[in-house]
Amino acid sequence: MSKLQGNSAALGTSIPPDTPHAISVSLPTWRDNVGYEEGDKRVVSSMVNGYPRFFIHLSIAKLAGICEQRHAVGNERAMLFPTKRSAQHCREFIGNRSKSLGKPVTARLVHLLICPDDQVVDKDSIAGTCADLHIVLFPGDSFSVAKEFWQHAGLGISSRVADKCLTLLQLQEEQKAKAAAAPVASAASNRYSRGGFTKHYSAAAAPKRNSITAVPNIVKGPEDVGDDTAVYLEERYGRNLPLTAARFAKKALQRRLAGVLLCDSTPDCQEDAGNEGLVVGPSTRGVKDVSENDVYLYPTGMSAIWSAHQLALNTLTPAKSICFGFPYTDTLKILEKWGPGCHFLGNGLDSDIDELEKILEREPILALFTEFPSNPLLRSADLPRLRRLADKYNFIIVVDETIGNLKNVKVIQYADIAVSSLSKVFSGASNVMGGSLILNPQGRHYASLKSKLDETFEDVYFDEDAIYMERNSRDFKERVDLIDANTQTICEFLRSRSQAGGRPDGVIKEVWYPKYTTPEHYEHCRIKSAVSEDGKPGGYGGLFSLTFTSMEASKAFFDTLNCYKGPSLGTNFTLACPFTILAHYLELDWAARYGVEEGLVRVSVGLEDKEVLLESFRVAVEAAEIASVAKSA
Incomplete structure (x- = not known):
């Protein structure tokens, strides 16, 4: 370049x-x-x-519009999530947040399982898998509240998920049109009746709006220029790959982030980085016994931070947290809007550690969140001193290493949890989101944190996104x-x-x-x-x-x-x-x-x-x- x-x-x-x-x-x-x-x-x-967490991608907006046409009542709006649990978190947030604002509302859930027609696609490819879609429906005038969850938690579906759903829906509509035009029911229509999509409601079934008969055309933008290279890359490294490719990609990402790949700088090793039988070494991350099993992948960096806070709340006795240093805005919002709240020590200087000690003397603390270095002032906290306080007062340290990155700094030895936005320099290409959470196996809370995380963790990182992230991160x-x-x-x-x-x-x-x-x-x-x-x-x-x-x-x-x-x-x-x-x-x-x-x-x-x-x-x-x-x- x-x-x-x-x-x-x-x-x-x-x-x-x-x-x-x-x-x-x-x-x-x-x-x-x-x-x-x-x-x-x-x-x-x-x-x-x-x-993506601030602006809802046009493909996601289009899919949400279809869901609203089919399932909304009155002025209801929709937000889309990959799992029932993430949708439930959104519904709970809408209820709690709207109540705190003095305008309580109730949201409801719809589950769509959108499956491909087995005559149209290869069932052994990523394109041939079903799309699991969980819809949160809420009053339209509460959209800003729902958008807070979308932005802060980072758990909404990705644009590639939306594109897959739209493609499957379009195929279904085409099959329905062919079946309707045929004088006699065909084998294809029988297959369609077994596939298609099913819906499940979390509350009493609501009457539909008028159903649409065709999927509307995607809103055109500069990305729809027919660029052959972009189309080739999407097809070669995304939808047409076998299902095993995504599993290998995620395993390679976990190993790369754990620092256990012995030959990650050589092309041959990178091609095999996700293979089950690959020999790996001790971690280079600063704690040698960090393994790929201590690395958890998330759809965004913010969802990793949100999940780290949820993990702390569900593992230790809930208490206020500390936000140390001026962070990227959503980290502070997460600590303020979930759980008992937080103390904000926004300068992140040594004098703030003095103030922290005063807080610790008068009340228990759940966790301390800090960036190393911080965004946008690039300040670095005294991590050894913070670690000593965490050991003395028994709280968790969560370090966001996105800005420093694992090539430049070693911080996990001072943290119980290290989080990172893989969307940034780890990817570099600015075409895919991702996040990671790594547990420090030498931390005093490791056993309880890992037990709880293994019990509750959902792999919601979309396969195509993982494939792009793995390829982007090789160099x-x-x-x-x-x-x-x-x-x-x-x-x-x-x-x-x-x-x-x-x-x-x-x-x-x-x-x-x-x-x-x-x-x-x-x-x-x-x-x-x-x-x-x-x-x-x-x-x-x-x-x-x-x-x-x-x-x-x-x-x-x-x-x-x-x-x-x-x-x-x-x-x-x-x-x-x-x-x-x-x-x-x-x-x-x-x-x-x-x-x-x-x-x-x-x-x-x-x-x-x-x-x-x-x-x-x-x-x-x-x-x-x-x-x-x-x-x-």
Whole structure:
């Protein structure tokens, strides 16, 4: 990847372009981001894609619309989940949350089992399996409450699940049309009567709306351009693969995340990484006895975090948790909206550990959640000190290692549970979601946590998504090395132009980056070359943030920077966003109290040519300097 192409991406289109299951969307200017948050029609009407937990993919929306037409009563809306248990969690949340808001409502469940016609598809392929769909129906004016669950828990179906359901429904409608046109019932119609879909209601059966007779056409967007390469990849590495491929892919992912693959850098080993008989070694994660059986896969990173909190609540005595450091927004929301609540120590500095000790002296704590490093300020907590407190006061530590990533840092030895969003740099391609939860087998609560998790865990990671994630992650380590090197070069340049770097007239106030931000704590966990499996030291990651001397400078820098602009991070291409605007637009003053300024720009660096990247950032800094001078004139 040699050049930057970001400014060519039109507002509302998918990033990467022409990618049916892209997980980012182009918001190329500061004004566009504000318009998105304010519901500006100009922006909203342009959106054909978005980050999956915030924007319901068009395929999912279409499928939900079909379900509403068939099963809703009155103004009911639908949300779709892969299992009965996840749908029940949504229904329970809607009831509890709406009650707390003073407008209690009741949701109900419908179960659809959508099966293929055995004459049309190969029963031994992923395409030939049934689709299990669990529908939560609720009053339409409570959609915002239901959307909270979709966003926070991350348990909704993926866009690939929706596409499979839509395909199966279309096949059924075609078979019904053929059967109706035939003068005599055919074998195909008999097969259809055995297949088709069945429905089960969790409450008294409700009268249907008028049934539809055909599946509506999918809403067209930029992803529907007939790109032969995209179609080939989807078919070759997704639906047409045998069922065994998904099982092998998930096993390979578990081993890669556990750090037990002895030869993960060689192509032959990667092809066999999921085979049952493969010889694996001790873990390189920092605790040698971590095994693939300690790794649990989830459909999103946030569902792994949500599940870690649920696991703690169901294993230990429920109590308030601690959110240590300024986290990605949904982590805090999870701790606030489920269970007894939490204490928020939002700076994540050593002084907050002093405050934590005071809390521990007066009340029990269930768990402490922290990111290493944090998003977006890239602060790293003193994990050894937190571990000592956890052992003394008997609470669980959950470390989100997404930003640091397992190539750069070792943190699991200080955690009871390590979680990560695999959607980020582990995948890199920005075309699939995923998450992981790893138990520390040396933790004092390991036996009880593992027993409870093995009892309650549901594998809801869709097979096609797992196949894409496994293939994307094969060159994870090599990509991280390149991204780390690019990022360090860029940050050194930006810091030289910043006030924090010794330039009093600099338009940049601070470069937030683990090498400069709480470096002593990050260095403690950074992998050194002497102990890394490939002899290469861990770097400082691909994420950094900038704060500026004025909003005018922030806007000019962002608008001028020539890269993709949109939500998410850890992509193989450089991606920037005005983080505080996107994540905290309705609570800007609150975020500012913890150093997350309104004008903060967050950048995730990609694999582009280093000199090309430097030139783009140089031009953007100069634009910010000009804007700052114009403001003061």
